[in-house]
Amino acid sequence: MSISDIHLDVLSAVSNGHYYDPHSILGAHPHENGLTIRTLRPLAEAVQIVTGKEKIAATHVFNGIWEAELPEHEVVDYRIQVTYAGETSTVDDPYRFLPTLGEMDQYLINEGRHEELWRVLGSHVRSFTGPMGVVEGVSFAVWAPAAQAVRVVGDFNYWDGRVNAMRELGSTGVWEIFIPGVGVGARYKYEIQAPDGSWRQKADPMARATEIPPATTSVVTKNHHEWMDAEWMDQRAHQNPQAGPVSVYEVHAGSWKQGLGYRGLADELVEYVTDMGYTHVEFMPVAEHPFGGSWGYQVTSYYAPSSRYGTPDDFRYLVDRLHQAGIGVILDWVPAHFPKDEWALARFDGTPLYEDPNPLRGEHPDWGTYVFNFGRREVKNFLVANALYWLEEFHIDGLRVDAVASMLYLDYSRENGQWEPNMFGGRENLEAIEFLQETNATAYRRNPGIMMIAEESTAWPGVTTPTEFGGLGFGMKWNMGWMNDTLRYISEDPVNRKWHHGELTFSLVYAFSENFVLPISHDEVVHGKGSVVSKMPGDQWQKIAGARLLYAYQWSHPGKQLLFMGQELGGEGEWNQDWSLDWGLLESPLHRGLHDCVRELNHLYRTIPAFWRDGHEGFEWIDASDSNANLISYIRRGYDPEDVVVCIANFAGNPHENYRVGLPFGGQWDEILNTDSVDYGGSGVGNMGLVEGEEVPWNGRQYSVSLRIPPLGALWLAPHRD
Template identity: 55%
Template sequence: MTRDLWRDLGAHASPDGVDFAVWAPNARRVQVVGDHSGWSGDGVDAARGDDGVWRLHVPGIGDGALYKYAVEGADGVWREKADPFAAWAEVPPSTASRVFTSAYDWTDQAWMRRRAQAQPWAEPMSTYEVHLGSWLEGRSYRDLATELVDYVARQGFTHVELMPVMEHPFGGSWGYQVTGYYAPTSRYGSPDDFRALVDAFHAEGIGVILDWVPAHFPRDEWALARFDGTPLYEHPDPRRGEHPDWGTYTFDLTKGEVREFLLANAFYWLEEFHIDGLRVDAVASMLYLDYSRGPGGWVPNIHGGNIDLEAVSFFQELNRACYGRFPGISMIAEESTAFDGVTRGAEHDGLGFGFKWNLGWMHDTLGYVAVDPVFRSHDHHRLTFAMMYHHAENFILPLSHDEVVHGKGSLLGKMPGEGDDRLAHLRTLLGYQWSHPGKQLLFMGGEIAQDREWSQERSLDWHLLDHPGHAGMQRLVADLNAAYTQNPALWADDHDPSGFAWIEADDTDSNVLTFARRGGGRTVVVAVNMSGVTWDAYRLGVPAAGTWQCVLSTDQAEYGGWGATQRGDTVTTDDEPLHGQPCSAVLRLPALSVTWWEIAGA
């Protein structure tokens, strides 16, 4: 088997029919059933090879034909199974596979050439996370190629991250329970329609990241589960093969064929759909043998420990292979523990990812902002702690869909106070996120201060933009992105300790944090006022003498703020050293605001 496994297995149209190939080494018989045969196998068996792959040529059919494999399992039971390598499927809840050959003509050659030279860790990355079905209801891939792409471009995001587009039967899983690993969901159109969406993003200079789910798969009897009457894709020991949290099966990474299925699948999306990166879901659940398992519910590794050594080697192989063949992409781990070396190279015993979601930063920050400003001095360390470990990994700072579901409410709903105060809190949170070292990710709706908890059953509440405060939030996010991408101080040295320095980290009484960001020969001083009080004469040490200009303020009137400090305001330093800096200046720090300052004319 090869890393381009999809080119051999699955269904492939030929001039006089379709060639089918499926791996089912323990099956007794395999037939192809479909609309061509009235869903009867007609007694024609596929031929089994020594590699456990069954092959059959069916004449007289072609692209668009619906089919399944009828598999007589090792247990003597016949089951109709969707093709694990199907390139397309029926629209759920129907479950048949569909023969498909791409005819798409890509136009993103310039993008792909530039990407091959990219160094994502040293470039701006501001990501808009999207669930395609509920950004705006009723849209197809082709509709989104205009509407969503135009919107993301206007908002200034550099990347979009799509929640799983791989085929899945239950919409309420948001795509995280995959039944068709090689098929973009047919809910929104054909695979070539999805290619057109990716191509349109690239035309606007926007990278596309896909959520990818190798951690588990659902038990639906027509899909991967017990495919040939045995635990084929899943581990046979339920202590390793069943996930207690999600009621799903987990892949058996001790089998070379299963590893190749997943490795080839990563290659498939990067190769066939020009995807710019994979965000790998639930990495921690794969790394730890005792993840969500109590005593007696897990099996130690050969050293007696709780680390899944096969998963470690799988991730190392995955990242080595993907970066080797697709330079310039981003491999991103959703990993929620302190596992050492997630973004360290495999050659140095790391997992080899390019980025890791900083879920610690997310939990600490949301915990802090939920506290009334009157009491925040007691929680100040929640904002400073992330810099104690920031340079251990290459981080993305996520405010993702996970924080606005399952009764957690919206981002706006987490903010204390009412009305304009809540909006000011959210503006401050986003301003702080864009200021902090690490790339940022925001789930759709956060940029318009969505008030209701997100649901996949309905569109975002776009009518909120009729309210000036919500429209102002949208303008703020666009301006944050513009100011961020244009200033290398905020991203060029994210991965290097030289890119960040505290000015004053311990002003707990004022609820103020100040720090400098450096990169590309520029310096930005960031002042974060998390209190409900405007500090009219806040003396701050700065790293250079001269006139400093406010280049961004979340308190701008057009954002819904009070305008106490606005973009373009200037202050001049004096010779009084402070905060370990050679000079200082007196700033006005508006209540609940973030301001960015740079030497005038920089």
């Protein structure tokens, strides 16, 4: 096809960088008379085509488009020699390369079934070998189905996208180009022409690295990390987390200790968590977010670890170091909503693309954000692949899915008239349910041994029921009922607690209906709620004693547990993301005692399997009804008949002398935990470490023991072993 055969409108669009298929005009095109090569070089003084055997002058034919005719009848390797203002340089031609997405990739994207979407979309460093040598550069691919044109702008083209217009790949809605000479660290965005003809610059939805906020550009990156956690990953694949200990330390990466970054955390946090005996660290969202005050819950780059703390490889290094220390890593994941920043996902191609177009579904009234269009297969694919990306590219051991309830209900935070029912007339978001089921089923299929954890605050049935039985397919669920009831109970003065005893015991009515995690999370120590210690009534000693008691109750209650960073230090102040934790508190014996008590709780929890058996068989009340004493007692049972722990929790401000507690059998019992120990800053009320079970019927049992029960204290008794 000669230049005269091309419509003037097409040439104009190509030369101005807004043609949907620039590769059909630019680049090399064989025909019966030879080979035509066209290149777009605005403002060039001269252009020559250089092959392995010749150099041919090109002719300017239209508005920066140059053309040369070669005698070859098939495509050859070539470069372009271009002269600007008397200076000549040799460059490569982005329009001589085939698409970097294969037919299968395009088919899977069309179907919304590309489970490794991050490998084909976004920016990727690539190299190609030809007769004239190796060419290195970066391929760019982005989904923008409603766009009229898309081009790449960046440092490498002086932010002039006309010379790097992308081609649309069939019906996929994906636009693609390979640009030679671009490398790691290059900053870029996409310029997208909307259906109305307007242009907008957008960050790459699949960017795997970004500039440090408040800058908003995407950054080309490449993974160089060599993993050293093969032993951990092999063991994980053969284990069921539900059958083992899970004690989680929730961390905000930026404020545990200000300024550490991912690599600093790999030294200090790993050492600390190992010493404290936690099994897992849960990071609040690390996916890039523009506003630090959102704590990561308003994500703009779902595939990029926040550059605030280092590079993607730095984050891999942190995960690797935690694994080598035997610590699992859970990541908060936010698929429920995204912010409206105009440079990010919002109205990406000029239309509601990632967000639901229905105004009664597409915006979240509480958070001022957009809600994903869970019913669109490509959007669902974007999110499912994102979950897999963190699990597989960063070896994450579990995802805690934020705000699940907001996805499940069409009327979530909406008044009458602000929502519309589903096709069956109900309030359930059927598309979101299907999305969650697909995410969970796919994550577990591809990554055995991981955990998918739901933050779900309602009584939705079957959250942790497998998808094949109609459930949502999560492995675990945060027990928000336990959290709310327990924190409300402990905020009462001990003299009033007997009137609230049901708030303490009610959680055992439903404790085995799901696989629960007991969370005392960041949400409970912000926005005027105060820290755990500040929630407690009484003087400082009583507050700290109450925290020791609460944690002992939490650690011995059926379910896994999670504690937000800093609550083991016993500070009165709320968490603030702009400050480091108050590590100076550890200089106080009272605060150090609370810290050491949490360490001992973790040690006992990890070494006593009775605490991991979370079904009905693993828990048995001794006495749940002594509200006048503000006291409860219960048994935790393991699989071994002798793996038994008797737990007594006294929420009264006074001790109980000669308090008799029923036992499952007689003999000697070790007092393996006393939260009132002087070692923890307590008053030392206890039983000298060893007690004798007597054949005195009590609490409906044949054996019992008379105990000194400390004020605001917990005791754990285990059968004595020589």
